Amino acid sequence: MPSQLLIIEVNRLDAARARLRLSGELDFESAPDLLAAAAELRREGYQELVLDFTDVALCDSSGLSALVRIHRAGTTGIHLTxxxxxxxxxxTRTGLGELLAAPPGETGQARQAG
Known part of the structure; x- marks a missing residue:
């Protein structure tokens, strides 16, 4: 079965912060799209990136790698919501939750769209 398209919706929250709302699957095929979107925002001067996983159905090791690369490329951390x-x-299993500032216990069902 082919990978579901990853849709990235960018919201510039203020001069330093942007939210990337992800929908679909973050995998080998789509991870480069996320890397490109984050790099573009960094070039525009956005320091803090909030990645909204409300509609992410799957994240594989390539997706995790992309998140680590985005984290390392910035001067401040990324925040996963x-x-x-x-x-x-x-x-949790990979130990990346703390590094990537994933709030403990938060799930897509607990968050209101905003």
Whole structure:
């Protein structure tokens, strides 16, 4: 079955912060799209990136790698919000939840769209 398209909706929240709302699957095929979007925002001067995982159905090792690369490329950390249970479990098992500023216990069901 082919990978579901990753849709990235960018919201510039203020002069330093932007939100990337992700929908679909963050995998080998789509991770470069996320890297490109984050790099473009960094070039525009956005220091803090909030990645909204409300509608992310799957995240594989390529997706995790992309998140680590985005984190390392910035002067401040990235913040992951509205994580689905599968993604949260993956971050917990790999120890990346703390590095990537994933709030403990937050899931997509607990967050209101904004």
């Amino acid at each position: 509205a994580l689905q249970p599968q993604v949260r479990q993956l971050l």
